[in-house]
Amino acid sequence: MFLSTTTNGIDAKGRLSVPADFRAIVRNGPFDGIYVWPSFDGDYLEGGGQSLMDRYLQMIESMDPYDDARVALERAIFGSARPLSFDANGRITLPKPFAEHAGLSDKATFVGLGARFEIWNPDVYAAHEVEARKFARENKRAMKLPPSRPVGA
Amino acid sequence: MFLSTTTNGIDAKGRLSVPADFRAIVRNGPFDGIYVWPSFDGDYLEGGGQSLMDRYLQMIESMDPYDDARVALERAIFGSARPLSFDANGRITLPKPFAEHAGLSDKATFVGLGARFEIWNPDVYAAHEVEARKFARENKRAMKLPPSRPVGA
DNA sequence: TGGGATAACATGGGATTTCATGGGAAACAA
């Protein structure tokens, strides 16, 4: 599970260290790296490991071939995603268009969201985080946890 | 079930012993540690074991992908939670931002709340507890138990 | 039921490893 928020530096070569716990999650996969694409919903990047891509693929395959939503998803995710492999020290090199889309220059913030993660400009994310926490506080009553399962189930 | 209240010391390295009974609850899980995040509702930390996180993930995944509440919760919980693993003696190391959020420096109070627990500054908690008991006393008529099930069901 | 032995627990400090980051050299492309 991708968790927590980490800000790392981007060096002159466009290299960016992926947090070690994120790397640990995708390790053991067939591909030693992550999949990243520009979000169609804002100025940030989205990403995940092989299993996330497999799930998206499965989801899309279950939709009608010419469903508008299917075509949109295919374009937005598969059409723009890139596999970014780790170097020996666990860094990826950000393609320029990605850095531009998210306004990344010298620092980037990884945000773990369970099954996937996002990469933001730190300043932009800070503002969003304040909003998100405020919204959560005001809507906490809407949170209903599913019942816990019996031990051993 | 996380129960009772325990206060332990925080050493110079930011290490904090998790009460032994709390550790016993999460033992046998796939991850030997606890998940902790700064509450979005106050100056304390919230936490639980793997099963709690699984339930939150289930809850969030059942919401619409671009629902505002979902996005806010994802960021407020997953975006700020960290897996804190036990060292050989059952201690966790508190990340600095967590200690700052909850005003923790030399001591921390673990408060068991059933499925999850909270970590407070002892002095702040003492004051808060007085308030909480007063509130409970004044609102006792609003407390409702869910209908009980037949024994064994 | 008392009291000594034993185990569990919280805490402390030093040593080691991991991690993020920087830069140079070699391979590649235009």
Added chain:
DNA sequence: TTGTTTCCCATGAAATCCCATGTTATCCCA
């Protein structure tokens, strides 16, 4: 060539591991 990408190694800071110790709780047997 000139600029770009990939691989390799160096380094300081931070996190982790390992061992030691006092104290408390638990057990066991007389």
